[in-house]
Amino acid sequence: MxxxxxxxxxxxxxxxxxxxxxxxxxxxxxxxxxxxxxxxxxxxxxxxxxxxxxxxxxxxxxxxxxxxxxxxxxxxxxxxxxxxxxxxxxxxxxxxxxxxxxxxxxxxxxxxxxxxxxxxxxxxxxxxxxxxxxxxxxxxxxxxxxxxxxxxxxxxxxxxxxxxxELWPLGFKSASRRLFRECDVAVPVGVEDVRSNDEVAVAVRTILRERPLVERVVVKLDNSGAGEGNLVLLVRDDEGRSLPDDALVAALARLSPPAFLRDLALGGVVEELVTGEVVGSPSAQVEIGRDGEVVVRSTHEQLLGGEDGQVFVGSRFPADAAHASEVATQAAAVARRLAERGAVGWLSVDFVAARGAGGRTLVAVDLNLRKGGTSHSYAALRHLAPGVYETQSGRWLADDGGERHYRSSDDVEVGRGVTAAHVIAALEAAGLAFDPVARTGVVLHMFPSLDDRGTVGATAIGRTAEEAERLFDAASAALRTA
Structure with missing residues (x-):
């Protein structure tokens, strides 16, 4: 071509x-x-x-x-x-x-x-x-x-x-950390281009010199997504002393599946695990037009699960008002730099927000040059309750003049063997299906998961965050007993 x-x-x-x-x-x-x-x-x-x-x-x-x-x-x-x-x-x-x-x-x-x-x-x-x-x-x-x-x-x-x-690799972990720094967007203390167990140990020493109190680090494969390819590594023993290099190498080898270590040879990063009394995972979705215009489409609070709390499992929209505007501003700065390099279309930037005795922290941890886990739930909102996302206030203002919020998950438990028709009927019977007049209610998605995992996706849209949460909880309960 x-x-x-x-x-x-x-x-x-x-x-x-x-x-x-x-x-x-x-x-x-x-x-x-x-x-x-x-x-x-x-x-x-x-x-x-x-x-x-x-x-x-x-x-x-x-x-x-x-x-x-x-x-x-x-x-x-x-x-x-x-x-x-x-x-x-x-x-x-x-x-x-x-x-x-x-x-x-x-x-x-x-x-x-x-x-x-x-x-x-x-x-x-x-x-x-x-x-x-x-x-x-x-x-x-x-x-x-x-x-x-x-x-x-x-x-x-x-x-x-x-x-x-050709811009696809800019979304890899090492490249995205460099890009964030170019845009004056803060990142966790860490090391890029790590390719072996021994280099992980060296990276941990580098992090501890700058952050002596760090207890855990995250080892991330460059080319990974949705938190898969992330491994949390304890860097201290039971008495709080930093582990020697040979113990770190042994711990990584013990915790890592063979594929992880093989793919680490292609590149990865080691970062401090950001902690605090309250820790969140906000993100922003941005769209770059063909003319280079950058539009922040949404912010979210990502919900994370998995053994180490690194895997995306759902979201709340919009992001917490305490940082939604800052998240949008920083993501837009990254998008403008990518637009200068010819990027077009959707991207998202993931952050960690922490609050504790030491103050407040907001750092960028991931760049996705693609649609992501919040894209489909956002599609339900913008098509069924059309409006505009106001980046300064962090609100979705629907064209009926009211706000909209939602709670979404791809993994609402139903049970294997239940048909899509049965699930749809159960939601409607419970009076929770999306109402096109009120423009609130629950939208279902990912029906093939019923056979694969016994789950279905759901996005609950409400006029307030509390209403969205109530709708989501009610739908989850109704589908479990369907």
């Missing part, structure tokens, strides 16, 4: 009529291609259909834009009940219209690869997608942009709202 061709397909404006501007007929090709490291794809192969089906929430754009058609590319067919459910959400007065304008192109391949790579192996399906788009103006909304997604865009002759692919 020539440099000019790459530039043509690597960027495009994202049609977003939720801001009230008129749009002509257009097609949005939602391409939830998870071009993640092989270790993550293999680990989550059975869960990929659920992750891909989060993109069905893009179809809710038809709630307020009769000019849009949406084609979601996925490796599994959504159940008719699911598509009907989203159609009723989008157009309660005319669900048949929404149903006609949202379709799914299925690439029947359950292997551990991103959907773009799978689609490239099927020229017949590429041709079908090309015919579905036809001569109508179109844009591809990718989850991320690597060479595979660019190849799909070139084959279709449709621009991407993302890329270019």
């Amino acid at each position: 020539s440099a000019r061709e790459r530039a043509d397909v690597a960027a495009a404006p994202s049609p977003d009529p939720s801001d009230g501007s008129p749009c002509r007929d257009h097609v949005v090709v939602s391409l939830p291609s998870h071009s993640m490291p092989a270790r993550l794809l293999e680990r989550h192969a059975s869960h990929l259909p659920a992750l891909e089906h989060r993109a069905l929430l893009d179809g809710l754009v038809t709630a307020h834009d009769p000019s849009a058609r949406v084609v979601v590319v996925a490796s599994s067919e959504p159940a008719p009940d699911v598509l009907d459910h989203y159609a009723r959400l989008a157009r309660p007065g005319d669900p048949d219209d929404a149903r006609r304008r949202v379709t799914c192109l299925v690439v029947p391949d359950d292997g551990p690869r991103g959907i773009a790579a799978k689609l490239l192996d099927r020229p017949d399906l590429l041709d079908r997608l090309r015919r579905q788009v036809g001569a109508t103006p179109a844009v591809i909304e990718p989850w991320n942009v690597t060479d595979d997604e660019l190849a799909v865009a070139q084959a279709l002759g449709v621009p991407l709202n993302g890329g270019p692919a």
Whole structure:
């Protein structure tokens, strides 16, 4: 692909009529291609259909834009009940219209690869997608942009709202720490470009010279996501003395699966584990337009779980008012620097916010040059309760004049063997389904997780944070007993 061709397909404006501007007929090709490291794809192969089906929430754009058609590319067919459910959400007065304008192109391949790579192996399906788009103006909304997604865009002759692919490594941990410092955005004390157990031990010594009271560090693989690829390492013994290098090396070897140490050879970072009396994980989503304009779309409080509290499990919107504006300002500064390098489309910046006797700390810990774990829940909000995110006040002001907040999770327990139709009916019977008049209620997603994990995703939208939390808790209880 020539440099000019790459530039043509690597960027495009994202049609977003939720801001009230008129749009002509257009097609949005939602391409939830998870071009993640092989270790993550293999680990989550059975869960990929659920992750891909989060993109069905893009179809809710038809709630307020009769000019849009949406084609979601996925490796599994959504159940008719699911598509009907989203159609009723989008157009309660005319669900048949929404149903006609949202379709799914299925690439029947359950292997551990991103959907773009799978689609490239099927020229017949590429041709079908090309015919579905036809001569109508179109844009591809990718989850991320690597060479595979660019190849799909070139084959279709449709621009991407993302890329270019050569910037992808800037989202790796070592590169993002350097980028944050370029933008005067604070980072935890740490060391980049660590590639072995021995280098981890050296990095710990470097951190302890600057932060003598640190008790734990986080070892992060450069190319990782959602907190997977992070390992928390205790650097002191039971009496509070710093561990010698050989003990650190032994502890890392004991705690690390073989794949972790193998991938560490490709690069990683070691950072202090930021602590405090209160510790949060705020993030900001930013979109860079083709003209270089930077718009902060949202801030969130990420909810983390897993053994070491490093894995994304859900979110609250918006971020805490104590730091929402600062989070937005710093993320925008990073996005402007990336825009200067040619970046387009969605990105998110994750932070750690800590408060304690020593004061308040806000440091950037991750850069995602892609959509992330908060993107699909935000899509539900902006399409079903359209409005604008005010970066200074940290509020979502819906076009009915009221605020909106939400609580979201991808892992609401239901139980294996329960059908999507049953879950949808249970939510409606409990009176918790999204109300298009009040523009509050619960939106479900990730239905393939019912078979894979016995869970479903849910985003509870309320006029206050308390209402959103009550709706979420009530929905969780109703679905557990469905």
